[in-house]
Amino acid sequence: MKYQVNYQHFIIPACLAVIILLYACSSVSQITATPEEITRAVNNDRWKFSAQHVSPSYGRSRNLTNEYFVTTTSNKLVVALPYFGKLNSPAGSLDGNPLDFESTKFNSTKESWKDGGWLVTIKNPDPEVQSMVFTFFDNGTAQLNIIMTNRTGISYSGKVAPIQ
Numbered sequence: 112m113k114y115q116v117n118y119q120h121f122i123i124p125a126c127l128a129v130i131i132l133l134y135a136c137s138s139v140s141q142i143t144a145t146p147e148e149i150t151r152a153v154n155n156d157r158w159k160f161s162a163q164h165v166s167p168s169y170g171r172s173r174n175l176t177n178e179y180f181v182t183t184t185s186n187k188l189v190v191a192l193p194y195f196g197k198l199n200s201p202a203g204s205l206d207g208n209p210l211d212f213e214s215t216k217f218n219s220t221k222e223s224w225k226d227g228g229w230l231v232t233i234k235n236p237d238p239e240v241q242s243m244v245f246t247f248f249d250n251g252t253a254q255l256n257i258i259m260t261n262r263t264g265i266s267y268s269g270k271v272a273p274i275q
Contacts (some may be wrong), residue, residue, distance in 0.1 A: 146249035152273030168263035209239035
């Protein structure tokens with residue numbers, strides 16, 4: 112006598128498991144902030160830039176899978192971004208990642224656009240970083256261009272959201 116497995120009992124749970132897995136791994140936007148909330152966050156220096164893509168000056172662009180970010184809160188800047196690039200000067204530090212630091216000593220300027228969006232420039236937040244130029248759009252998308260002191264520059268794209 113042959114034993115037959117009835118696969119009908121496995122199809123629905125397997126499909127549900129696949130749907131749940133795909134939804135959990137999807138890149139659905141988690142930003143639900145309104146343009147007014149983003150404006151308030153930029154004006155109050157309480158925002159978080161979450162990097163999703165990196166474009167180094169040399170090498171290939173790549174999507175980022177881990178959480179990399181820049182936050183500002185009450186005159187404090189926290190930078191946790193990956194760096195891929197070249198050292199241009201022997202004066203540059205070879206110790207660790209140059210874009211992993213906290214700073215309270217930096218200069219910041221903000222410029223808003225009539226059609227929605229902001230240009231936020233942060234100068235000299237770290238000896239390795241000359242400037243960080245953020246472009247925030249009112250739909251929550253953002254760009255970041257970094258000019259380094261002794262290394263090649265790097266750019267990121269991602270999302271901006273208010274910090275509560």
